[in-house]
Amino acid sequence: MMTQTEFPPLFTPVAPGLSVSPAGAQARRAQLNREAVLSATPVRLLTMLYDRLMLDLERTEAAQVGENWVVASENLLHAQAIVDELTTSLNVSAWDGADGLMAVYTYVSNALIGANIHRDVARTRESIVLLEPLRQAWHEAAGALPAAQPAPSGDGYRGVA
Numbered sequence: 001m002m003t004q005t006e007f008p009p010l011f012t013p014v015a016p017g018l019s020v021s022p023a024g025a026q027a028r029r030a031q032l033n034r035e036a037v038l039s040a041t042p043v044r045l046l047t048m049l050y051d052r053l054m055l056d057l058e059r060t061e062a063a064q065v066g067e068n069w070v071v072a073s074e075n076l077l078h079a080q081a082i083v084d085e086l087t088t089s090l091n092v093s094a095w096d097g098a099d100g101l102m103a104v105y106t107y108v109s110n111a112l113i114g115a116n117i118h119r120d121v122a123r124t125r126e127s128i129v130l131l132e133p134l135r136q137a138w139h140e141a142a143g144a145l146p147a148a149q150p151a152p153s154g155d156g157y158r159g160v161a
Contacts, residue, residue: 043145090105
């Protein structure tokens, strides 16, 4: 029987004597994120990129408002890397609207560089306003697609043995 000074554990380790350190939990979370990315469909990867981009920009805006320039810069640099990835993966010959989307990516990329150099929260906010409708549209488009079919099994699928 428990006394009033004893409390039940909130987390019971999987094995006796096992404890999870914050670094271990962070490493596990990173591993799960890597696995999610590696197993994601191209549409899911796109929505994941947009979600992370918007998270980076929201963190940037908060850091800029709080004048935490180191955190703002780190998040802006990550956001710029995502915009670069979106830009390089865009096939402008695949559809008529691709040139317009490329122009948005180019504009946002320049705005993010300016936001970082000039510590300009207005440029960060403008980027959020431009990109959020695109994020929502990609999520809606992804939701309208039929359920993904499982990948064929067998060695060598997509070059992975």
